[in-house]
Amino acid sequence: MTIDALEQRLTDLAFDRPDAGRVTARVLSLARKRRRRAVARLGALAAATLLIAAAVVYFVPAADAVLADTPIAGDLLRSAGLTGAGNRVTAVGAVASSSGFRLQLVGAYADSTRTVLLLRANPAILPLGPPSLDPQLSDQFGRTYHVQSELTDSRTGQVIIEFEALAWPDALTGARIALKVTTLKRACASAPFCTDPVSSEPMVRGSWTLRATVGVDESTPLALPAPAHLGPATFNFTSVRSSLATIGIEMSVKGATFDDLQQRVADGRKGTPVFTIDLFAPNGDTATASYSLGEDQRGPLIQFLGYRFGPGNYRLHISYRGSDVDRLLTVP
Amino acid sequence: MEAALTLSDAATAALTPDELCRRYAPSVCRFAGMIAGSSSDADDLAQDALLRAVRAIHSYDPSKGSPEAWLWRIVVNAGRDSARRRERTRWIVERLAFTAPRESESVEAAVLARLRDADLHAQLRLLPHRDKTLLALRYGVGLDTAEVGAAVGLSTDSTGKAIRRALARLRARLEVTRP
Incomplete structure (x- = not known):
């Protein structure tokens, strides 16, 4: 009796869930996209x-x-x-x-x-x-x-x-x-x-x-996206700023060392990097300029530079050791 | 990536990645929303699970089972991987909050009557990952016990018992946190 009641409540449970259409669009986009090689340094x-x-x-x-x-x-x-x-x-x-x-x-x-x-x-x-x-x-x-x-x-x-x-x-x-x-x-x-x-x-x-x-074009801070959990590593956003022409992103990393992020998986050629980060403009064009890896006592630091082509939702794509995740940046 | 997947229940229908998403994305999103700790985690989990399935679509072998069973094994694995990442930092809280199951029908009935969906969902999310996975597959996605068992690698009997135990633990949580 009580089990039935609880089962019924669970069956009828209403809660927030990801939008299937949006998830589908992202998945299909990612699936069709060839794995990108590391950003040229x-x-x-x-x-x-x-x-x-x-x-x-x-x-x-x-x-x-x-x-x-x-x-x-x-x-x-x-x-x-x-x-x-x-x-x-x-x-x-x-x-x-x-x-x-x-x-x-x-x-x-x-x-x-x-x-x-x-x-x-x-x-x-x-x-x-x-x-x-x-x-x-x-x-x-x-x-x-x-x-x-x-x-x-x-x-x-x-x-x-x-x-x-x-x-x-x-x-x-x-x-x-x-x-x-x-x-x-x-x-x-x-x-x-x-x-x-x-x-x-x-x-x-x-x-x-x-x-x-x-003159120096001042940048404005943007809302920080949720941390990205990829394999053993967590990428925490510490700063996201946008000027008229540039999007600057800073992250700290837990669960992976500087050397871990630099590794490449042997593929018979130059190797595939285990860590990649890319920015895509609202129209899907790549907006990645460059990124650099640093390190302090707490772990690796990432400074990423992207191009702002105009306002809209920019998609930051991070991959690490076979897992990847997207974060949307709403740029005014 | 456009490899075809033949459905067991419709041998003539080839399942493309688009079709896979169209058919199963709502259920996967519901599963993810039910077990993930936050909306962003749910987004990540749903995307990760579906992407794994789409990228592995060529590996599906109809002779080894239905596409649903194949898909849910992938989704469960994605959920498990996601939970492992988070439970490293949360396990102490889990331990402290854990209460042995108790049977108290009258109290539970009273609690259930006043319980809001959000509170029930919050308590569900605090269950051990295995428990909430079982409950999400059974009641969130609507799989039967055998299908849940196939997804998590248990026999039907064991799955039924595991679901009962998970329900009992959820009940116990609701008692402890009743208003």
Whole structure:
């Protein structure tokens, strides 16, 4: 009798449950999506950029003969993750010429996670690459900032250099920045049909200094998603912020060490990383910029950088050791 | 990923991942909502369980049983994995809150009459994982005892007894927490 009553209450029990339609949509989306390889880190990005640039030089031999007198191309803006920044990209126009190369600082953008400079080089150049050839960025306080990534298009001479974020109090005061370059690498280093062939030495020494004043786009904190439990590891969100162009996410990890997250599972090739993290825009496009792993006394720390293309629900996908989970970030 | 799955009850019907989700997502979501500790955990569990099933759809062998039995074994395993992660930190609370089953029909009847669904659900969630899995499959999803047994790897008789014990433990919790 009493068992029956309890059974009936359980049968009729009303409670919140996941929305089957939404879960189905996510599952089918994830199932159809190929397992993504790890996000290219800076080294891989630089290498890939070099390959692309070399390929462009090879397949478009006359492309670097004339610097296209056009605005920064939309695809490069997308590559820089600045499509969401709108008119917050500061037009600069500073020019420096040396050793037959002309560098123009076309635009700049800064927020609390990165500083992006948009340049045009004539003749075109290749990414400079670390460590000794890094361009130096400094602010009015004399502080210098490291390069995070570089991207060039040797067809047009357009260059995107991304530096780490400007330090306090630049966000309040704005920043007077100076970019100093002492070495450039010609884009036509090896192709014999280039209009400006260089037989053996692609490096060009000189002195280029470009100055600009930029505002710093403040980011706003977003609601922290629920922790993600994947296998033995728990990923706790400690900060999620969004500016007009960037989504910054910080996480701490329990149940896995820094080395655990770096492991790769043998697959007969380079190995599959056990940990991946990706961000997808509301339209499904990838919005991942980069991420870095750090560590403190309490365990691993993850700093993730994504591109904000506009407002909407962004999907953060985390996988670890065969388990994966999605977290939605509602970005205003 | 589009591998076909032949249904035991409809030999001509091939089950694609879409069809699998269409047929079973509501039940899996109900199961997940019933046993998970929070709505976000329920979301994770439902997604994880269905994704495992979709990704393993090619491994289903009709000669080894119905697709339902195959699916619920996957779902139960996903639930068990999820619970293991959480129970490491919760086991002390579980132990402290545990009370031996008692039989007290009159008290239970009074409690049940006033019990809100939310309170009953909360107490259900506090049961040991195995107990709430059994109850969620039996009463939440609506499987019969044999189907529940197939999903959790027990004989029908043992499953029936295990469900009774789980009900008794839930009853005991309701007594302890009665208003």
